[in-house]
Amino acid sequence: MRIAVTGGLGRIGRAAVAELAGHGFETVQVDVAPMREQSPGYRRADLRELWQAMDALDGVDAVVHLAATGVPDSHTLHPELAEGATYTANSTSTYNVFQAAAVHGIQRVVWASSETVLGPPFRIDGPAHLPLDETHPVRPETSYALSKATAEGVARHFAHRCAMTLVALRFSVVMDGTEYAALPEYWADPERGWWNLWSYVDLADVAVSCRLALTAELVGATALTVAAPDTLSNRPTAELLDAFCPAVKVTRPLGTFESLQCSAKARELLGWRPARSWRDTFAG
Template identity: 40%
Template sequence: MKKICVTGGSGGAGNAVIEHLLAQGYDCVNIDIKPPKTQHCPFIEVDMTDYKAVYEAMAGCDAVVHFAGNPEPDFDHWESADRFNNNTSALFNAFNAAQAHGIKRVVWASSETIFGFPFDTNHQERLPVNETSEPQPQGGYALSKMISETLAEQMAKLYGMTFIGLRLSNVLYDDVNAVPSFQKIPGYWEDMPYRKFNLWGYIDSRDTARAARLALEADISGAEVFNIAAKDTLMRQPTKELVDTVMPQSKLDPQITGHMALLDCAKARDLLGFEPDYNWQDVLGLTVDGTRKGDA
């Protein structure tokens, strides 16, 4: 497995995947509807809802990392229709073109939103959530991700392929100009309910890229999904305080102490060998209470 087709490689997470794979000795081709800001590998302009274009662009690849799609959750029925139609069509085209070319491994971006984002009218009975927790998709985006996991299961059986879905937490970037940036984190601390929509979680884009590469290399067959998140929350308040104050309906595992994350990634650790390398404190140079590291 040498040449990897990365769909959505012009986006933030897709670009991070390409940079990481190239550094690890892989060849990549980026297929996206828009060109990248910096071209690291061959780029083919493709609308992922155009199956013929996807099929042609994927020729000669050994594996696929599918990160294309609209990453924004939806908040009304118009947006819901757009997210579901676009993302589901793009995903099926990526999966179907892969099988038509005889490609046996596909890694793709599923989502933590499957667990119930934004937790306005629902809640998880137990926290943290793991891959066996009840799916509670609340909109078109999350439903498209739920469908993607079912589709992967069926196509794995039908075609003898391996599909690995990464249930990514909110991907953050060490870039003040990025919409989801680490630099925004201190602004969340005075409003505990604001970030409950994804259980106060996050994942560094570089860890996202490494998780994708480990999924490409893992000794796994069939269809699997994995939670991918940092080990901690992005809040300065302890996790128990967050849950007790904002989500008292949910029962917190007593083993969750300090600032431990509410997205359990034990399965990724055990089967992919994935441990996150980055946390917001190191990226921002802050301690967990928000003071500058090294200050007295």
């Protein structure tokens, strides 16, 4: 099975390519960034152009779409311009990838949405309930989050119009083993983690979620939370709730350090079982 990984030279893209290659998939890395070394598995494309997306997806069986621009640069003179550029780039690229897949008859697209569609950084409204899950209202607060929420709507359109299967993975903040050593600094100020409910997910587990979503028995458009089962905090979850959001409805009992983002649906539908925690770094 030949998989196009868009954003294939990015952080998650490289991990996804390695994960897929390790499980017998052939991969094509699609990216606007140039690749230094020659590689038959690399196709340069700016996905903001439909024709480039169509060329890039020619001859592949499925797509893992990860290409995107991140949060707008807060140092620009007119932040609204950067916000507009983020929204337009991500919405257009994702539409183009879905459309190109439809044109080529590609049935399965796995793609990166984001935890932010549900409200982080919660500057306007707090969470409607906790833990955050797929029943929580979608209410993006930034142009980046809006681009992901828009793309979830576009995914439903392609599922409806072209009978495609599109799996949106709502990643939490992606971290890897090199970053966990800095956590004691983060713990010193628990307010730092409130914006996304002290949530994270390990890079290797994210790559596994991409692979599982390619073959899971699903139809139509599905959106799934992809977060580690524990928080990044060294404080019990009940303590964090009391300190930062005592009035928010908690829908079920939570474990001592349990995450406030619930990935039970990804576990059920993909068989995804995150295996890595920052706690492994500090154990022993």
